[in-house]
Amino acid sequence: MPESCVAEGTLTLKASNIRTQLRKLLHERGNGSLLRAWRSELDSDFSQCVSLEDLQKCANNLGLPGGEAAAKLFFESASSGGVLTLLDLDKKAAVLATRFKRWATGIQPRQVFFESDDVLMRGKVLSLPDFADICRRNGFEASDVEMADVFGFCDISESMDGIRAHDLLFLEPDPVVREQEEQRLKILRMGQREQKQEL
Numbered sequence: 753m754p755e756s757c758v759a760e761g762t763l764t765l766k767a768s769n770i771r772t773q774l775r776k777l778l779h780e781r782g783n784g785s786l787l788r789a790w791r792s793e794l795d796s797d798f799s800q801c802v803s804l805e806d807l808q809k810c811a812n813n814l815g816l817p818g819g820e821a822a823a824k825l826f827f828e829s830a831s832s833g834g835v836l837t838l839l840d841l842d843k844k845a846a847v848l849a850t851r852f853k854r855w856a857t858g859i860q861p862r863q864v865f866f867e868s869d870d871v872l873m874r875g876k877v878l879s880l881p882d883f884a885d886i887c888r889r890n891g892f893e894a895s896d897v898e899m900a901d902v903f904g905f906c907d908i909s910e911s912m913d914g915i916r917a918h919d920l921l922f923l924e925p926d927p928v929v930r931e932q933e934e935q936r937l938k939i940l941r942m943g944q945r946e947q948k949q950e951l
Contacts, residue, residue: 762829762830763829763830764829766825767825767826767829767830770816770818770822770823770825770826771826771830771841773816773817773822774811774814774816774823774826774841775841775842777789777814777815777816778790778793778814778841781793781814782904783904784900784901784904785900785901785903785904785905786842786845786901787845787848787849787901787902787904787905788901788904788905788907788908789904790838790841790845790849790905791905791908791922792908793810793813793814794806794807794810795838796908796922797922798849798853798922800837800838800839800846800849800850801835801836801837801838802835802836802837803834803835803836804823804824804827804831804834804836807823807826807827807836808820808823808824808827810823811823845901848894848898848901848902849902849905851892852892852894852902852905853923855891855892856892856920856923857923857925859890859891861920861923862917862920864886864890865878865883865886865915865917865920866878866917876916876917877913877914877915877916878914878915878916879914880899880900880903880914883899883903883906883915884896884899884903887899887902903915906919906920907919918933921933921934
């Protein structure tokens with residue numbers, strides 16, 4: 753079959769193969785969670801779309817065969833409106849993430865998961881079993897595999913050791929509140945760095 757033949761939707765066979773490789777690399781980088789890698793490597797605030805430059809940088813970081821050129825070919829085949837969306841990369845992951853975010857914005861996630869709206873809350877770290885239990889008790893249904901992917905979607909820290917209250921800040925629907933909380937978090941972190949430097 754010629755390379756220019758359509759493999760899926762509007763993707764060429766070559767672009768479809770690049771997408772498959774990119775999904776695999778993101779899944780590996782996310783320690784089994786494509787959504788974790790999507791947020792940590794491409795889209796930390798989960799706007800659900802990325803630029804060509806962001807995708808090319810990610811391709812280099814992940815070691816995508818063909819690097820920037822492969823990323824560009826996929827981007828040009830899959831994107832619309834000058835951005836690549838999570839839906840362009842992985843429909844199932846996009847639906848799961850959107851379903852979770854819609855559910856979470858209706859329940860005040862920091863209040864439900866941590867019994868506090870304080871983004872600076874220290875100490876409590878949510879494990880996958882606890883996270884899944886709270887989600888299910890509050891009406892979010894997903895398979896164990898999907899729940900692990902959603903957990904990774906929330907826990908994008910380098911250590912991947914659990915979800916803290918500030919990890920859920922991206923779910924805050926009010927941009928003013930989100931900005932205020934992000935500023936509080938930055939101030940706290942700057943103060944912590946200064947204390948470490950003094951030691």
